[in-house]
Amino acid sequence: MLGDLSWYWRATRHPLMGLVLVLPLLVFYEVGTLAGGQGAQPSTLRNGADAWVREWCERIGNGGHLIPPMVMVAWLTLAALKRWDSRPEHPVSTGLGMVLESLALALTLWLFSRLWPDLLKHYGWELQVKGGGGQAGPTAVDPLRVALPLVGAGLYEEFLFRLVSLTLLIGALGFLGVDTWTGFFLAALFSAWFFAAAHHWGSSAPPYDGRVFSFRFAAGLIFSCVLAWRGFGIAVGGHTLYNLLVGLPGSWNHA
Numbered sequence: 001m002l003g004d005l006s007w008y009w010r011a012t013r014h015p016l017m018g019l020v021l022v023l024p025l026l027v028f029y030e031v032g033t034l035a036g037g038q039g040a041q042p043s044t045l046r047n048g049a050d051a052w053v054r055e056w057c058e059r060i061g062n063g064g065h066l067i068p069p070m071v072m073v074a075w076l077t078l079a080a081l082k083r084w085d086s087r088p089e090h091p092v093s094t095g096l097g098m099v100l101e102s103l104a105l106a107l108t109l110w111l112f113s114r115l116w117p118d119l120l121k122h123y124g125w126e127l128q129v130k131g132g133g134g135q136a137g138p139t140a141v142d143p144l145r146v147a148l149p150l151v152g153a154g155l156y157e158e159f160l161f162r163l164v165s166l167t168l169l170i171g172a173l174g175f176l177g178v179d180t181w182t183g184f185f186l187a188a189l190f191s192a193w194f195f196a197a198a199h200h201w202g203s204s205a206p207p208y209d210g211r212v213f214s215f216r217f218a219a220g221l222i223f224s225c226v227l228a229w230r231g232f233g234i235a236v237g238g239h240t241l242y243n244l245l246v247g248l249p250g251s252w253n254h255a
Contacts, residue, residue: 011088012098013231014077020091021098021233022076022155025240029151030069034146042101072159076232102237105226109219109242116215143249154240161195161220162227162235184228192220 012016060067080087088094169187174180196216200208227235 007088007090008094008097010086011090011094012101012234013229014083014086014088015232016083017078017091017094017098018232018236019073019076019080020095021102022236023156025071025151025155025236026069026072029148029155033152057206068156072155075159075163098231098233098237101127101230102234102241105234105238106241106245109222109238110245112218112222113215113246116211116218146248147244151240152243154168154236154243157195157238158223158227158232158239161191161198162223163232165191165194166224166227184224188221191224192217195223 021179046093166184166187169190170180170183173183178186195215200213223235223239226238
């Protein structure tokens with residue numbers, strides 16, 4: 001089994017393994033957000049993409065806040081059932097491998113973020129970085145309240161900006177007669193721009209920063225490729241671990 005890893009390559013891209021890896025993170029995020037973490041309101045622990053969708057859904061009425069996680073689980077479940085006959089034969093080994101691969105992706109992305117400013121400067125694209133306000137002195141931080149939005153971002157940004165956006169855009173372009181590879185390239189470009197730009201939308205969003213925007217755009221392209229070739233589970237796992245790697249108290253700074 002270890003000599004030929006083609007089974008693993010196929011298994012990671014199966015929707016069932018995406019559901020297996022995503023479901024524990026989704027439960028942690030949704031239950032933790034509802035619990036509030038030291039009495040905070042759930043809305044204060046929502047990340048950008050989830051906050052927008054949740055706000056729209058809550059206009060439907062009571063229970064509207066449950067629509068986003070239900071849609072994500074339903075999407076993955078239906079996709080897994082559609083391909084049930086080709087479900088992975090080694091789910092435990094595949095799951096462990098996906099966790100390790102997600103960690104490797106997160107570490108690679110962190111290194112990429114460290115090298116990004118120098119790479120831009122090397123090619124003559126040095127971008128001005130707006131200085132933010134000074135950091136306040138050390139304060140007590142609840143790790144749970146910090147971790148929840150980071151996990152939520154990995155889940156809902158990959159679902160909205162990658163899985164849903166790429167699927168719909170590639171399908172629409174295919175309907176217009178665009179071939180698959182060209183459709184994927186165009187869809188990935190738009191998805192990456194959408195992902196990077198959305199971080200600067202809203203009254204509470206940070207001001208535009210060319211270096212950060214360009215890095216997120218590049219990361220969006222990377223995650224689009226990860227989704228296509230390594231599957232939704234690894235895209236979510238890598239994104240989530242990267243967020244935790246750079247966002248938790250005492251962790252490494254990020255781009």
